[in-house]
Amino acid sequence: MIVLKFGGTSVGSAQRMHEVAQLVSFSEPKIVVLSAMSGTTNSLVEIANYLYKKNNEGALDQILNLEKKYFDTVNELYKTDEFKAKGKELIQSHFNYIKSFTQDMFTIYEEKAILAQGELISTALFHFLLQEQGIKSALIPALNFMRIDKDNEPDLFYIRENLQREVKEQEQQSVYITQGFICRNSYGEIDNLKRGGSDYTASLVGAGINADEIQIWTDIDGMHNNDPRYVENTHPLSHLSFDEAAELAYFGAKILHPSSILPAKLANIPVRLKNTMQPEAEGTLISSITGTEGIKAIAAKDDITAVKIKSGRMLLAYGFMRKVFEIFEMYKTPIDMITTSEVAVSLTIDETQNLSKIVEELQKYGSVEIDENLSIICVVGNFIAESKGYALKIFDALQDIPIRMISYGGSKHNVSVLVNTSDKKAALQALNEKLF
Numbered sequence: 001m002i003v004l005k006f007g008g009t010s011v012g013s014a015q016r017m018h019e020v021a022q023l024v025s026f027s028e029p030k031i032v033v034l035s036a037m038s039g040t041t042n043s044l045v046e047i048a049n050y051l052y053k054k055n056n057e058g059a060l061d062q063i064l065n066l067e068k069k070y071f072d073t074v075n076e077l078y079k080t081d082e083f084k085a086k087g088k089e090l091i092q093s094h095f096n097y098i099k100s101f102t103q104d105m106f107t108i109y110e111e112k113a114i115l116a117q118g119e120l121i122s123t124a125l126f127h128f129l130l131q132e133q134g135i136k137s138a139l140i141p142a143l144n145f146m147r148i149d150k151d152n153e154p155d156l157f158y159i160r161e162n163l164q165r166e167v168k169e170q171e172q173q174s175v176y177i178t179q180g181f182i183c184r185n186s187y188g189e190i191d192n193l194k195r196g197g198s199d200y201t202a203s204l205v206g207a208g209i210n211a212d213e214i215q216i217w218t219d220i221d222g223m224h225n226n227d228p229r230y231v232e233n234t235h236p237l238s239h240l241s242f243d244e245a246a247e248l249a250y251f252g253a254k255i256l257h258p259s260s261i262l263p264a265k266l267a268n269i270p271v272r273l274k275n276t277m278q279p280e281a282e283g284t285l286i287s288s289i290t291g292t293e294g295i296k297a298i299a300a301k302d303d304i305t306a307v308k309i310k311s312g313r314m315l316l317a318y319g320f321m322r323k324v325f326e327i328f329e330m331y332k333t334p335i336d337m338i339t340t341s342e343v344a345v346s347l348t349i350d351e352t353q354n355l356s357k358i359v360e361e362l363q364k365y366g367s368v369e370i371d372e373n374l375s376i377i378c379v380v381g382n383f384i385a386e387s388k389g390y391a392l393k394i395f396d397a398l399q400d401i402p403i404r405m406i407s408y409g410g411s412k413h414n415v416s417v418l419v420n421t422s423d424k425k426a427a428l429q430a431l432n433e434k435l436f
């Protein structure tokens with residue numbers, strides 16, 4: 001069994017869906033994970049925001065806009081009147097559901113149910129398309145097997161048991177279709193794996209079904225050595241290790257959801273990144289093979305906040321770090337970078353919901369400073385020999401960029417620096433010129 005995930009752009013129009021149908025028409029059984037058509041989840045977020053602010057007119061405007069796009073897609077997608085009618089009926093029922101919130105009560109719980117409509121629609125439309133083309137296929141609803149626990153972590157045992165049951169319950173198919181992104185939480189409510197989460201679905205599904213390979217099909221020919229949105233002349237990498245790919249994903253390479261490599265790594269299932277627009281391109285293979293030494297790629301993660309705790313008296317006392325970490329643990333806030341000196345400790349976080357409470361607690365131990373609008377620039381590779389001067393090369397490239405923090409030696413795969421987000425683009429470009 002292999003798993004193929006197609007992102008928003010890859011299913012973003014009737015023509016693209018036809019191309020995907022072509023790509024999955026080989027005979028080996030497979031699970032196809034689909035995102036919502038591009039732009040849909042953003043529109044649904046806006047609709048939910050309007051509803052939340054009780055601007056029902058604004059919401060209805062957006063809903064009608066989106067509904068029209070889908071009716072147009074359906075007209076183009078199917079050849080026969082039978083499937084055009086089925087498609088329209090499907091769109092109507094999903095949009096009637098969304099519209100019902102402009103009449104009824106809307107709470108934060110319904111927001112997730114609205115966001116789920118994008119993937120529910122794209123998978124149903126694609127299932128009809130395969131049926132119209134006579135390709136044997138079945139829908140397996142993600143809401144029946146994808147679940148997160150009370151800490152918002154995937155419940156691997158539940159996913160495996162229920163996914164395998166869902167697949168077994170269907171007769172032998174060529175294509176099993178399921179929704180990316182959406183899941184249920186520990187209360188059984190509709191929830192999701194956060195933005196870009198379809199990649200995460202694909203690797204959880206791959207691990208749950210013991211797939212031979214997980215393929216992530218997107219709009220670019222693999223993982224590039226730098227962020228193509230900010231830097232020119234980047235190039236695709238033919239191979240990465242799980243650890244290198246995980247660092248890049250976690251530190252901002254948007255092509256992969258931050259958590260999507262771990263399930264594949266734990267199950268030792270290779271992940272292949274492929275381009276839907278250019279299927280013949282080699283793409284990137286991510287596997288347990290470590291590969292050659294050296295600097296491979298650069299990524300950047302935005303919306304970083306630095307927290308500095310200054311305390312002349314307490315800092316060097318043993319137990320101080322534990323107290324600091326416990327505060328972040330208490331508020332379920334992960335720490336990304338950390339540096340210490342004689343008189344202060346600085347660390348970075350990217351989740352700030354509980355920042356004011358964290359600061360209040362930290363102030364018991366010293367003065368606290370907060371710095372916002374920062375970016376972590378992460379240089380990833382295989383740095384086996386410390387003697388090769390990797391750090392020197394990196395800092396030489398960054399000589400004109402003010403650096404707020406440095407992290408080196410945390411792993412053999414990552415050197416990170418913290419800069420102002422306004423300097424991010426210049427930093428990425430300077431590193432590109434000097435390192436590659």
Ligand code: ADP
Pocket residue numbers: 006007008009010035196217218219220222223224225226227228229252253254255256298299
């Ligand atoms: P999908 O909708 O298929 O999930 P995404 O937009 O989430 O696609 O991810 C693909 C995009 O990731 C690319 O179009 C590219 O702009 C961006 N990206 C950022 N960093 C990288 C990188 N290092 N290599 C390749 N693509 C990257």
Ligand code: ASP
Pocket residue numbers: 007008035036041042118180181194195196197198199
């Ligand atoms: N549709 C979701 C999003 O836009 C999930 C995904 O595309 O991976 O975030």
Ligand code: MG
Pocket residue numbers: 007196199254255256257
């Ligand atoms: Mg994505």
